[in-house]
Amino acid sequence: MGIAALLPAYTAANAQAMYFDNAKVGEVTPDTIIIVETPAEKTLAATKPQATAATEAIADTSFYRVRSIEEIDQYLDSIKYIPRETTMGTEPLPSYFFLPAVFDHHKFPADNDPFKSDLSGNRTTRWLEEQTALNNAMEAMKYDLFSKHPEKVYYNIDLLPEAPKQYHAVVDPSKHTIEIRELDNAKNVGATISAAPVKKRHWIRSFNALLQFSQAYVSPNWYQGGTNNINMLANVVYNVKLNTEYHPNLLFETTAQYKLGINNAPNDTIHNYNITDDIFQVNTTFGIKAARRWYYSFTGQFKTQLLNSYNVNSTQLRSAFMSPGELTVGIGMTYNYANTKKTFTFDASMAPLSYGLKTCISHRLKPANYGIDEGRITKHNFGSSAEIRIFWKLCNNISFNSRLFAFSNYDSFQADWENTLAFTINRFLSTQINFNARYDTLTPYYEDHPDWKKLQIKEILSIGFSYAFSSI
Secondary structure, eight states, X not given: OHHHHHHHHHHHXXXXXXXXXXXXXXXXXXXXXXXXXXXHHHHHHHXXXXXXXXXXXXXXXXXXXXXXXXXXXXXXXXXXXXXXXXXXXXXXXXXXXXXXXXXXXXXXXOOOOTTSOSOOSOGGGXXXXXXXXXXXXXXXXXXXXXXXXXXXXXXXXXXXXXXXXXXXXXXXTTTTEEEEEEOOOGGGOOOSSOOOOOOOOOEEEEEEEEEEEEEEOOOTTOTTOOOOEEEEEEEEEEEEEEOTTTOTTEEEEEEEEEEEEEEEOTXXXXXXXXXXXXXXXXXXXXXXXXXXXXXXXEEEEEEEOSSOEEOTTOOOEEXXXXXXXXXXXXXXXEEEEEOTTSSEEEEEEEEEEEEEEEEOOXXXXXXXXXXXXXXXXXXXXXXXXXXXXXXXXXXXXXXXXXXXXXXXXXXXXXXXXXXXXXXXXXXXXXXXXXXXXXXXXXXXOOSSOTXXXXXXXXXXXXXXXXXXXXXX
């Protein structure tokens, strides 16, 4: 009688052990249960007479007595186990899952690893992992029911009757009528907004304009001396190139640029301002793909200035429109490289067969200053040319542009190196450092500064307004 009464408690203990074992805990067997005796039990054991072997066998059944909650808690604290909620999803099955099963379509069994934890331990994704574990569990149970107990599935989604129709009353005050109409089925409702057709963008255009200033004021009694000055730099660049995504075997790019730099001339008694930079330049490249990044190419460059420039305290003209003017075209090969993020591009063109034209159309200038024979306004040259262009976006608001162009007719050599380091402050403010170097073997001797011969250098630091847009 006593053993039969205590048997459910033993079964409950085994069930608890199986529960924690199935919940991915450490190995636990009923033999490891810690028996905690109360003080009353200890006193009773001390006063109990010695029992026989048969009596001891019956007395051992006290192991299976019903334990209190405190004893079970003490037992759980005495073993090392992994809490279930850190390894397995604990979301309960939703109530709709217990509705009669409906077969919708065949599914292959999921490849679930029973030893893989459902939860990663990341609290931010805990909710998502819980839902994923719940969905996986429901799908596994549905698959088991459909495949092993199809007789328990009484409904097939393809054989279910249509949903009952819904009606609503429509009142027409003008006719004093009430009409019962069926509600429109949602599946018959079409799109109310049609998507715009996607157009291929064959040309990629960009425009950049900036107007920057620098200013200095020096009081008349400044201990180091100096002069007041105001400088302005304007730069407009327009670029258009063929989209290589739609034309992978072609290369075409054209850039038109105009740059103007002006400063006041406090030391010039004749002119109110001096022109420090005046250049209008057009560069173009056209190529047909020859190899992976190599193109058979045609390159061209045209360069001149638009305004007259004078020497300080003099009416002598220093340069003017098309005086000088330079045109260079060539045929050769071009190497084109761009990384996947388009933050670095490299282009190198080599034209062994090139043609160069120099002009000086102003009668107030000496053509010999630009390597043109006396009495002529143009000079034709045949030779070789090369061009290297680099664009590097160092970070989100810092970019570097560099361009090196060289031409030689095997009697003279000319090279221009242009560098621009741009710092974007915000959408409308920017800072630029421009460094230009030019080497020309035909440069005339400069009497005021005899140390400067063939090499010419110009550097400008400016800050001001900028505006840019791009078609992509």
